[in-house]
Amino acid sequence: MMSNDSHKMLIIAPSWIGDCVMAQPLLMLLRRQYPQAVIDVFAPKWSLAVMKRMPEINHTIENPFLHGDIKIFARYRLGRQLRQNHYTQAIVLPGSLKSALVPYFAKIPKRTGFVGENRYGLLNDIRILDELRLPKMVDRFASLAFSSSDRIPQSVPQPHLVANTENQQGCLKKFQLNTDKPIIAMCPGAEYGDAKRWRVHHFAKTAQRCVDQGYQVWYFGSNKDADTAEQIIEQSGGIGISLCGKTSLDEAVDLLALSNAVICNDSGLMHIAAALDLPLIAIYGSSSPDHTPPLSNKARILSLNMPCSPCFERTCPLGHTDCLEKLTPDMVMNALNEMLPEKHNASNH
Numbered sequence: 001m002m003s004n005d006s007h008k009m010l011i012i013a014p015s016w017i018g019d020c021v022m023a024q025p026l027l028m029l030l031r032r033q034y035p036q037a038v039i040d041v042f043a044p045k046w047s048l049a050v051m052k053r054m055p056e057i058n059h060t061i062e063n064p065f066l067h068g069d070i071k072i073f074a075r076y077r078l079g080r081q082l083r084q085n086h087y088t089q090a091i092v093l094p095g096s097l098k099s100a101l102v103p104y105f106a107k108i109p110k111r112t113g114f115v116g117e118n119r120y121g122l123l124n125d126i127r128i129l130d131e132l133r134l135p136k137m138v139d140r141f142a143s144l145a146f147s148s149s150d151r152i153p154q155s156v157p158q159p160h161l162v163a164n165t166e167n168q169q170g171c172l173k174k175f176q177l178n179t180d181k182p183i184i185a186m187c188p189g190a191e192y193g194d195a196k197r198w199r200v201h202h203f204a205k206t207a208q209r210c211v212d213q214g215y216q217v218w219y220f221g222s223n224k225d226a227d228t229a230e231q232i233i234e235q236s237g238g239i240g241i242s243l244c245g246k247t248s249l250d251e252a253v254d255l256l257a258l259s260n261a262v263i264c265n266d267s268g269l270m271h272i273a274a275a276l277d278l279p280l281i282a283i284y285g286s287s288s289p290d291h292t293p294p295l296s297n298k299a300r301i302l303s304l305n306m307p308c309s310p311c312f313e314r315t316c317p318l319g320h321t322d323c324l325e326k327l328t329p330d331m332v333m334n335a336l337n338e339m340l341p342e343k344h345n346a347s348n349h
Contacts, residue, residue, distance in 0.1 A: 079105020193314025
């Protein structure tokens with residue numbers, strides 16, 4: 001085994017925020033094996049805020065290439081620049097051919113990853129993915145911490161993001177927020193499509209119920225979710241504060257960490273909430289928790305498990321989206337009250 005002092009690793013991170021969170025157990029396992037090693041991560045700009053809250057990482061390097069960009073000469077130039085870092089191993093998490101180019105051009109001696117788009121040659125420590133043996137993405141990533149002949153642990157560590165308390169205080173002032181009442185965070189968006197988004201009127205009814213029990217409600221999401229949050233506020237009679245599109249991701253992470261519980265669709269924010277170890281209600285419609293569940297003992301998954309789901313479609317092919325329409329606010333509030341038994345005292349805050 002290579003000594004800790006001489007081991008320098010470059011992790012090529014996924015593009016999706018949720019996938020980045022699910023990569024942290026790999027980093028934890030690497031850190032256990034190589035406590036003194038340098039572990040750098042090459043990640044898109046939008047996910048760097050999450051990566052910087054993982055204590056296992058030494059340095060983050062911004063991936064400047066947009067989704068779909070080939071730019072082979074730019075990748076070659078970047079690879080040449082990275083040669084001076086003298087990495088001993090690269091672990092490539094995305095399955096695309098182009099994601100393996102920078103480590104190859106950087107002449108990193110050991111380049112680990114799954115076959116993906118026939119990446120023979122670009123990778124030289126190549127793995128064949130057994131989807132039945134490793135159904136969960138977190139386990140697939142974690143397996144790359146070991147040699148192909150090693151036994152993978154029965155269970156991998158759960159992600160754990162560390163909030164920046166100094167930044168929290170600055171965010172509270174910036175957005176004129178307070179923690180005088182306990183906070184329920186709601187994340188009404190999901191990048192993939194409408195069939196993953198719980199209905200606006202259900203969120204609105206749930207917000208009303210939360211306020212009746214003494215909570216305040218904050219809405220989190222990107223600028224794409226701002227209209228949805230405003231619709232929820234309108235339908236609930238003005239309840240809640242929308243932060244959708246107003247915060248950077250690092251601000252969202254630190255403010256989300258102040259929540260007493262989170263109600264969320266299957267999304268990147270769901271995985272962040274799980275990694276912050278928050279009580280979490282994860283709502284599943286067209287997708288399945290079998291592949292990418294929230295990785296937390298405090299998460300409660302709500303799914304109706306209808307005969308037509310999971311269909312993994314962006315919009316309901318049957319036109320009714322019953323998997324979300326029939327998942328009622330009562331079901332969510334029952335789960336919330338089981339997770340937060342102190343609800344009876346919330347109105348006294």
